[in-house]
Amino acid sequence: MIFFRATALLVFSLGCIATQTTVTVSSTGAQAVPTTLFGATFEEVNQAGDGGIYAELLKNRAFQKVTPGTPESLDGWQSVGGANITVVQDASPVSTALPNSLRVTIPTGKIAPVGFANEGYFGGMAVDTTLTYTVSFFYKFPTASSFRGTAVIGFQTASGLSLGSTTAPINGNQTTWLQVTVSFKPVQTSLNNNNVFAITFNAMAAAGQTIHFAMLSSLPPTLAGGCRIDLVSVLQEMQPGFLRFPGTENLGKTIADRWQWNNTVGPVVNRPGRVGSNGYVYTDGLGLFEFLTLAEFLRATPIMSIYAGLSLDGSIVDEEDLFPFIQQAIDQINFVVGPTNTPQGAMRASLGHSTPFALTYIEIGSQEFLTSDTYQTRWLDFVTILSQSFPQLRFIAASSVNNPVLAPDPTHWDLHLYQTPSWLAQNSMFYDGIERNGVMYLEGEYAAISDNSDDPNSDRFPFPTIESALGEAAFMTGLERNSDIVFGASYSPLFNNILTTQLTPSLISFNVNQVFRSTSFYVQKLFSLNRGTQYWPSTVPDPNGSIFWSVVVQSGAKTFKVVNLSNVPENVTFISPALLAGSGTVTVLNGTGSTSNTPSTPNAAVPVTSSINLGNQPQWTYVAPPMSLSVIRVL
Numbered sequence: 167m168i169f170f171r172a173t174a175l176l177v178f179s180l181g182c183i184a185t186q187t188t189v190t191v192s193s194t195g196a197q198a199v200p201t202t203l204f205g206a207t208f209e210e211v212n213q214a215g216d217g218g219i220y221a222e223l224l225k226n227r228a229f230q231k232v233t234p235g236t237p238e239s240l241d242g243w244q245s246v247g248g249a250n251i252t253v254v255q256d257a258s259p260v261s262t263a264l265p266n267s268l269r270v271t272i273p274t275g276k277i278a279p280v281g282f283a284n285e286g287y288f289g290g291m292a293v294d295t296t297l298t299y300t301v302s303f304f305y306k307f308p309t310a311s312s313f314r315g316t317a318v319i320g321f322q323t324a325s326g327l328s329l330g331s332t333t334a335p336i337n338g339n340q341t342t343w344l345q346v347t348v349s350f351k352p353v354q355t356s357l358n359n360n361n362v363f364a365i366t367f368n369a370m371a372a373a374g375q376t377i378h379f380a381m382l383s384s385l386p387p388t389l390a391g392g393c394r395i396d397l398v399s400v401l402q403e404m405q406p407g408f409l410r411f412p413g414t415e416n417l418g419k420t421i422a423d424r425w426q427w428n429n430t431v432g433p434v435v436n437r438p439g440r441v442g443s444n445g446y447v448y449t450d451g452l453g454l455f456e457f458l459t460l461a462e463f464l465r466a467t468p469i470m471s472i473y474a475g476l477s478l479d480g481s482i483v484d485e486e487d488l489f490p491f492i493q494q495a496i497d498q499i500n501f502v503v504g505p506t507n508t509p510q511g512a513m514r515a516s517l518g519h520s521t522p523f524a525l526t527y528i529e530i531g532s533q534e535f536l537t538s539d540t541y542q543t544r545w546l547d548f549v550t551i552l553s554q555s556f557p558q559l560r561f562i563a564a565s566s567v568n569n570p571v572l573a574p575d576p577t578h579w580d581l582h583l584y585q586t587p588s589w590l591a592q593n594s595m596f597y598d599g600i601e602r603n604g605v606m607y608l609e610g611e612y613a614a615i616s617d618n619s620d621d622p623n624s625d626r627f628p629f630p631t632i633e634s635a636l637g638e639a640a641f642m643t644g645l646e647r648n649s650d651i652v653f654g655a656s657y658s659p660l661f662n663n664i665l666t667t668q669l670t671p672s673l674i675s676f677n678v679n680q681v682f683r684s685t686s687f688y689v690q691k692l693f694s695l696n697r698g699t700q701y702w703p704s705t706v707p708d709p710n711g712s713i714f715w716s717v718v719v720q721s722g723a724k725t726f727k728v729v730n731l732s733n734v735p736e737n738v739t740f741i742s743p744a745l746l747a748g749s750g751t752v753t754v755l756n757g758t759g760s761t762s763n764t765p766s767t768p769n770a771a772v773p774v775t776s777s778i779n780l781g782n783q784p785q786w787t788y789v790a791p792p793m794s795l796s797v798i799r800v801l
């Protein structure tokens with residue numbers, strides 16, 4: 167997913183000559199700031215979805231895309247009390263989407279409870295006695311038996327101590343799949359997350375029985391279509407103006423394992439899942455409807471990418487074979503916005519959303535292998551047909567390095583950028599030089615990912631630092647200045663599970679029950695919450711300097727953002743006769759350049775707000791702390 171623009175590694179010169187920066191704020195030429203300016207891109211990497219924001223606790227819950235009989239097919243599962251458990255290709259599977267099931271054979275001669283357990287995604291399971299958990303599974307007996315028994319369903323510590331359970335009848339006459347759904351509240355608090363979810367039987371009563379299980383699920387209360395409450399809340403806190411999904415990695419590594427919307431909607435028992443792009447199976451529990459629900463919940467404009475015949479492994483659908491893929495994209499868009507008299511719109515309505523979702527932006531692909539020739543063909547074919555079917559939509563061309571010349575001329579581009587902090591600051595002028603010809607830009611993925619002295623291709627650091635976050639902040643002042651042509655920007659990747667990470671740094675880190683906000687998260691949040699509705703032009707910063715700023719206004723409140731990136735002593739004097747600033751607050755995020763919020767130091771740098779009075783003067787001076795972002799919001 168990573169492409170680089172031309173690399174220019176420059177280090178800020180350190181000086182000690184006192185200088186003074188004067189910023190004149192202009193009373194003319196104010197421009198509207200798009201509500202979508204600062205948003206979020208979801209990327210399925212680092213278990214961001216499965217084992218992340220998708221709240222399912224059971225790992226490998228439906229034995230999707232595993233080879234039956236192999237040890238790997240039991241990933242996440244273990245025997246309890248000596249039961250024999252094997253993943254089998256079921257002769258009559260629970261659905262065509264899910265061919266595998268778990269065959270459980272209860273041995274004879276046991277006394278303790280026997281059955282099977284799931285260890286959860288990375289880091290175990292947090293069991294919370296204040297929450298009600300909903301469990302569901304399918305079971306059947308391959309051959310009818312006289313067994314009439316009870317399954318005990320609950321959480322246990324690693325050493326087998328019950329933390330709370332419920333029961334469900336299991337009958338040997340059940341030779342076709344039956345779904346069982348139960349809910350319960352644990353009664354015992356666990357000292358740690360080293361817990362499992364277990365289904366067990368009385369060993370004597372069940373001795374000799376063989377039972378098949380499929381599509382098992384255990385969920386705590388969720389928000390917005392099955393999402394983890396704490397991770398949705400941290401997104402809510404950021405107030406993203408858009409949600410871009412399903413993400414480059416999620417569009418698929420191969421043609422066969424591409425994102426297919428119709429395999430991600432409806433009952434989870436009908437979702438086959440896919441071999442993912444990052445070494446783990448994508449369950450597609452977090453499917454199209456869930457993404458749309460999440461965007462709606464966050465009041466974020468959806469920016470939906472569609473698979474465009476280009477996969478991450480380089481495989482390409484030949485042009486003469488593209489039509490079914492375009493048709494699948496049409497069907498996908500109809501699911502989102504189609505009237506309920508289309509099959510796809512009817513399906514959306516059946517899921518509880520009869521009104522169309524608000525959709526404006528479709529991204530054609532996501533950045534894969536954009537040599538002019540491969541992308542040109544796909545851009546032409548998809549946009550020509552899709553814009554006939556959906557003239558109200560805007561189509562975004564995915565770009566990276568090559569700036570392919572495309573026909574028809576894109577009206578919207580998505581550019582991606584992973585660089586050093588100083589590169590980002592120095593290139594905060596990038597959009598100043600872009601022609602104003604009606605074309606709009608999305609900076610759909612960007613981040614400062616290494617120290618200034620390191621190569622961002624190879625030396626990505628584990629967590630954002632103050633220096634990287636301030637490089638992004640400097641860059642973002644340029645996005646604000648150019649918000650007449652930049653309609654959106656999002657840091658990427660959004661999430662990482664700290665116990666399994668393929669790509670660092672990420673904006674938000676988490677484990678099973680904790681969330682860690684990075685320095686970059688606070689920068690995104692401060693810009694998003696202080697986006698303003700009007701941008702007021704001011705003196706343009708020196709891109710090679712160390713002070714960056716922007717001025718926005720919203721309902722009479724004026725917001726001045728000041729980024730101080732170096733130890734060159736200089737004051738910033740704002741001259742703004744038309745924008746007399748009185749009193750309000752200043753929020754400062756600062757630290758040493760290498761300060762990181764990590765799981766062991768989660769609050770090393772957090773924004774601090776205090777009051778400020780600028781005296782309603784046409785001219786005032788602000789002394790920004792070293793290595794800081796200051797957001798001054800005054801009336």
Ligand SMILES: *[C@@H]1O[C@H](CO)[C@@H](O)[C@H](O)[C@H]1NC(C)=O
Pocket residue numbers: 184185186735736737787789
């Ligand atoms: C910066 O501002 C402070 C307080 O307004 C003042 O004391 C100091 O002399 C100024 N420094 C420079 C280099 O202008």
Ligand SMILES: *[C@@H]1O[C@H](CO)[C@@H](O)[C@H](O)[C@H]1NC(C)=O
Pocket residue numbers: 250251252271273
């Ligand atoms: C468990 O199942 C495997 C696979 O079918 C079989 O080879 C093995 O003999 C069984 N073991 C027991 C104790 O039933």
Ligand SMILES: *[C@@H]1O[C@H](CO)[C@@H](O)[C@H](O)[C@H]1NC(C)=O
Pocket residue numbers: 314337339340341
């Ligand atoms: C199986 O047995 C249970 C309990 O004896 C009974 O309630 C149920 O209707 C039977 N189900 C089938 C499919 O025969």
Ligand SMILES: *[C@@H]1O[C@H](CO)[C@@H](O)[C@H](O)[C@H]1NC(C)=O
Pocket residue numbers: 263426428429436494
């Ligand atoms: C989804 O659509 C594809 C292509 O049209 C089709 O091959 C596949 O069977 C569909 N999946 C489901 C679950 O209907």
Ligand SMILES: *[C@@H]1O[C@H](CO)[C@@H](O)[C@H](O)[C@H]1NC(C)=O
Pocket residue numbers: 176708709710
């Ligand atoms: C910034 O520094 C670079 C490299 O030294 C130089 O090429 C560029 O012209 C400078 N930009 C400005 C606006 O001074």
Ligand SMILES: *[C@@H]1O[C@H](CO)[C@@H](O)[C@H](O)[C@H]1NC(C)=O
Pocket residue numbers: 713730731732733734735736737738788789790791792793
């Ligand atoms: C920026 O930080 C330096 C110290 O690193 C400080 O001396 C200077 O005053 C700050 N700049 C501004 C504009 O306040």
Ligand SMILES: *[C@@H]1O[C@H](CO)[C@@H](O)[C@H](O)[C@H]1NC(C)=O
Pocket residue numbers: 756757758761770771791792
């Ligand atoms: C931020 O600046 C304040 C005031 O200059 C200082 O006390 C504090 O230690 C700084 N924070 C960090 C994390 O360095």
